[in-house]
Amino acid sequence: MEIKxxxxxxxxxxxxxxxxxxxxxxxxxxxxxxxxxxxxxKTTLLxxxxxxxxxxxxxxxxxxxxxxDAERVSRLGVKVIQINTEPFGGxxxxxxxxxxxxxxxxxxxxxxxxxxENVGNLVCPAEFKIGDHLKVVMVxxxxxxxxxxxxxxxxxxxxxxxxxxxxxLSYVNFDxxxxxxxxxxxxxKMPVFKLSARTGEGVDEFVGWLRxxxxx
Amino acid sequence: MEIKxxxxxxxxxxxxxxxxxxxxxxxxxxxxxxxxxxxxxKTTLLxxxxxxxxxxxxxxxxxxxxxxDAERVSRLGVKVIQINTEPFGGxxxxxxxxxxxxxxxxxxxxxxxxxxENVGNLVCPAEFKIGDHLKVVMVxxxxxxxxxxxxxxxxxxxxxxxxxxxxxLSYVNFDxxxxxxxxxxxxxKMPVFKLSARTGEGVDEFVGWLRxxxxx
Numbered sequence: 001m002e003i004k005x006x007x008x009x010x011x012x013x014x015x016x017x018x019x020x021x022x023x024x025x026x027x028x029x030x031x032x033x034x035x036x037x038x039x040x041x042k043t044t045l046l047x048x049x050x051x052x053x054x055x056x057x058x059x060x061x062x063x064x065x066x067x068x069d070a071e072r073v074s075r076l077g078v079k080v081i082q083i084n085t086e087p088f089g090g091x092x093x094x095x096x097x098x099x100x101x102x103x104x105x106x107x108x109x110x111x112x113x114x115x116x117e118n119v120g121n122l123v124c125p126a127e128f129k130i131g132d133h134l135k136v137v138m139v140x141x142x143x144x145x146x147x148x149x150x151x152x153x154x155x156x157x158x159x160x161x162x163x164x165x166x167x168x169l170s171y172v173n174f175d176x177x178x179x180x181x182x183x184x185x186x187x188x189k190m191p192v193f194k195l196s197a198r199t200g201e202g203v204d205e206f207v208g209w210l211r212x213x214x215x216x
Numbered sequence: 217m218e219i220k221x222x223x224x225x226x227x228x229x230x231x232x233x234x235x236x237x238x239x240x241x242x243x244x245x246x247x248x249x250x251x252x253x254x255x256x257x258k259t260t261l262l263x264x265x266x267x268x269x270x271x272x273x274x275x276x277x278x279x280x281x282x283x284x285d286a287e288r289v290s291r292l293g294v295k296v297i298q299i300n301t302e303p304f305g306g307x308x309x310x311x312x313x314x315x316x317x318x319x320x321x322x323x324x325x326x327x328x329x330x331x332x333e334n335v336g337n338l339v340c341p342a343e344f345k346i347g348d349h350l351k352v353v354m355v356x357x358x359x360x361x362x363x364x365x366x367x368x369x370x371x372x373x374x375x376x377x378x379x380x381x382x383x384x385l386s387y388v389n390f391d392x393x394x395x396x397x398x399x400x401x402x403x404x405k406m407p408v409f410k411l412s413a414r415t416g417e418g419v420d421e422f423v424g425w426l427r428x429x430x431x432x
Contacts, residue, residue, distance in 0.1 A: 037254040038338045038367065039359025064339060064369070068362055090369060092308060092339035120366070121337055122254045123280060123308035142358035142384065143255025146284055150336070151254065153280070153306060168358065171387055173414075198389075 013128055016096035020103060020131030027108035030214045031116060033130055035154065036138030037147075038120035041164040043069040044197040045138065046115055050076050052207045055112040055216050060102045062094040062119045069117060081105050085119060093124035096131060113214060122147065126154040134213060140165040142172050145179040152186040159213075160191050162206065167196040229344055232312035236319060236347030243324035246430045247332060249346055251370065252354030253363075254336035257380040259285040260413040261354065262331055266292050268423045271328040271432050276318045278310040278335045285333060297321050301335060309340035312347060329430060338363065342370040350429060356381040358388050361395040368402040375429075376407050378422060383412040 024031055034042050050057050050073075058079040061070040070082040081102040085091040088098070099116060106114065116132065118125040122139075137158035139147045142165055148155045155161065161183065169176075176194075183190060193209065195202030210216075240247055250258050266273050266289075274295040277286040286298040297318040301307040304314070315332060322330065332348065334341040338355075353374035355363045358381055364371045371377065377399065385392075392410075399406060409425065411418030426432075 037336065038363060039253065039356070063366055066365055068365060090339065090343070092337065119339070120253065121308065121339060123306065123335070123337060124340075127306065140255070140358065142356065142381065147254060149282055149284060150279055165358065168384065168387055171384055 010127065013096045016100055017129035017131040020096060020100050021133075023103070024108070024114075024131065024133070029108050029111055029114060030134070030216075031114045031130075031132040032134045032136060032210075032214070033116045033118060033125075033132035034136045034138065035118045035122075035125045035158065036120065036162075037122045037143060040120070040138045040140045040143065041197050042117050042120070042138055043072050045162065045164065046073055046117060047076065048197045048200065048203050049207055049210065050078060050115070052203070053113065053211065053216065056110060058106045058111045058114050060094075060099060060114060060116045062098075062117060064090050064092075064119065073117075079106060079111070092119055092121045093128050094118050094130055095128050099130040112216065122151040122154050126151075126157050135159050136162055138162045138164050140168070141174040142168050144173070145175045146182070148179065148182040148186055155183060155186045155190065158187070158190065160193065160209070163192055163194040165196060165198070166194045166201055167199050226343065229312045232316055233345035233347040236312060236316050237349070239319070240324070240330075240347065240349070245324050245327055245330060246350070246432075247330045247346075247348040248350045248352060248426075248430070249332045249334060249341075249348035250352045250354065251334045251338075251341045251374065252336065252378075253338045253359060256336070256354045256356045256359065257413050258333050258336070258354055259288050261378065261380065262289055262333060263292065264413045264416065264419050265423055265426070266294060266331070268419070269329065269427065269432065272326060274322045274327045274330045276310075276315060276330060276332045278314075278333060280306050280308075280335065289333075295322060295327070308335055308337045309344050310334050310346055311344050315346040328432065338367040338370050342367075342373050351375050352378055354378045354380050356384070357390040358384050360389070361391045362398070364395065364399040364402055371399060371402045371406065374403070374406065376409065376425070379408055379410040381412060381414070382410045382417055383415050
């Protein structure tokens, strides 16, 4: 009998992520992993997108501590599960086992899509698979145009980039050409949706893409 | 003979940090650890503050990859050492040993202050001591007023908070009262400097405080 040796924390994590993905597929549920730095607008995007999707949604919220974002999202009338990483050493990302545990709290026959709002961080969430079908990386124009060059892994592993807070474009130094050029350097085919969750500009285009991509 | 057992990565890190601090003290050099999420304005703050300090400065830049920020800072005519964490697994923070190595590249009798620009992240840099004398946490108003509640450790371990991009205050939802209330909840005595490195508003006040605090 073959003995499988998991060589690292990451490899062990990947096994759980694979199992999660299988469980979701069996139940016809799609999972979307929303990643981005602190304050890039992940929760606000979910608040805007979920009501427009027109399908049954659950949300898993990842935070070091507290239920701030979970409370906001639960006002949409969707099921929300909060994962706090503080009891696990204040980890700066969600691991597959934590997400797997949260999924256990969701009745999978009652949802079509699970959104995971990862911990606010442009680094480690890119390294830990959780079993999602789609990875969204968000970056706000107020963070500057240098993020793809500085955090290449996050932009390489993600399927789509949301460039948020477009309503602030006139007030910040953000060179869209440079941003897209650097982005193409790490992930040539990545689609970019420039939007403002505050004003609603560009949100419908992103929702349309999401519906198509998730076959909703 | 007593055998010292280092119980964890963090404990081993703390020992190196202590040694670094002793080395700096022997040479009369002060080290400032600048932390904050991606794009909060750490590099821009250094560009503004360093020329106003009127002392000899060196800068250690921490990034996953690249020398983008280091190139910007080196235009000030100061010595800059770049630490890239990508060869070490793409770590999302600077560890004491990496900083100690960088300090070895600096002639300590020729500087008064070393600024360390940590990796853009509100989580793990708070957990890893590097041997600094002063910790600055930066958060921009465009990131939202909920950061002290969501990333309490970072605000608890830091000595001062820089609330950056104050020129964007009119264009974002940011409740200064809530921010300061939550901040007081995790670090009652923490001074806050609201400033805009872009317009220069509030920078002199912060520089004045820094000069006093570092006995320059």
